[in-house]
Amino acid sequence: MGSPLIKNQNDPVTTSSFKGRDGSALPDHKTPISSEREKRNIPEYITGYVDGEGCFTVTFNEKPKALLGWEFRPSFSVSQNEDRRQVLDLIKEYFGCGFIRRDWSDRTVKFEVRDHNDLMTKIIPHFERFPLISAKRNDFILFRTIGEIVNSRKHLEKDGFIEIVNLSYQMNGSGKRKRTKEEIISSLLKIKI
Numbered sequence: 001m002g003s004p005l006i007k008n009q010n011d012p013v014t015t016s017s018f019k020g021r022d023g024s025a026l027p028d029h030k031t032p033i034s035s036e037r038e039k040r041n042i043p044e045y046i047t048g049y050v051d052g053e054g055c056f057t058v059t060f061n062e063k064p065k066a067l068l069g070w071e072f073r074p075s076f077s078v079s080q081n082e083d084r085r086q087v088l089d090l091i092k093e094y095f096g097c098g099f100i101r102r103d104w105s106d107r108t109v110k111f112e113v114r115d116h117n118d119l120m121t122k123i124i125p126h127f128e129r130f131p132l133i134s135a136k137r138n139d140f141i142l143f144r145t146i147g148e149i150v151n152s153r154k155h156l157e158k159d160g161f162i163e164i165v166n167l168s169y170q171m172n173g174s175g176k177r178k179r180t181k182e183e184i185i186s187s188l189l190k191i192k193i
Contacts, residue, residue, distance in 0.1 A: 046091055047130040054078045054136065056143035058168035060184055068161050069191055070184060072168070074146055076123045077112040085109050095122050120147050139171040158188055 055077050063071040076098075080088050088100050088111040098113035113123055124144050132140055146164050154160030162185055169181040 042090070042094060043126065043130045046094060047127065047132060049087060049091070050078055050127075051132050051134045051136055053080060055172065056136070056139045057172055058143070058146060058164065060165065060168070060179060062187075067156060068158060068188055070161070070188065072155075072161075072164060073114060074116070074119060074143065074150075075112055075114050076119060076143075077110050079103060079106070079108045079110045082107075082109055095126070097122055116147070116150060120151065142167045142171050158191065162188055 056075075057077070058072050058074045060070055060072050062069060078088060078091055085100070088109060091111050092098055092100055095113065095118070097115065097118040098111055100109055100111050102108075103110045113119055124140075124147060127140050128144075131137060146167050149155055149160055149164055152160075155164055165181055165184050165188070169177075
């Protein structure tokens with residue numbers, strides 16, 4: 001998985017210069033210093049991190065001026081405690097998009113991507129190439145399907161929007177929502193276009 005260890009004269013523990021009691025050379029050892037020199041697989045690391053701390057979600061808000069009276073906002077986010085923010089900086093740098101903000105509700109910082117183009121061209125392709133292995137993979141598949149509905153512009157039609165609502169409410173089973181799925185769909189069905 002990692003590249004071969006590079007030996008360094010300044011890091012004698014990684015050399016085989018140490019001898020055992022019988023006089024034979026001891027095998028190479030890795031120290032924290034030498035481990036930092038090994039090339040990490042950052043894309044796989046990010047996927048693993050997101051498996052634990054990431055979230056794919058879609059939020060809904062009433063918006064009377066919107067065509068269907070509702071707006072929705074797909075979002076990919078990763079949360080972390082303030083003292084471990086470096087991981088979020090790494091993720092933001094890797095994807096080249098999004099922003100990091102403080103989340104006052106749980107006293108964390110959050111890396112978040114909301115831009116549809118960034119979600120479709122950077123976030124989704126990453127997780128297609130480096131798949132999640134937890135149940136979060138199901139959320140990702142639903143999230144990708146929602147992105148495809150938006151690409152096809154079906155979200156501007158009542159049936160397409162209702163499909164997005166139904167898919168969204170299958171995601172993040174433990175998450176809290178302000179509105180019930182039935183409330184949103186009932187409201188949509190009353191709209192005459």
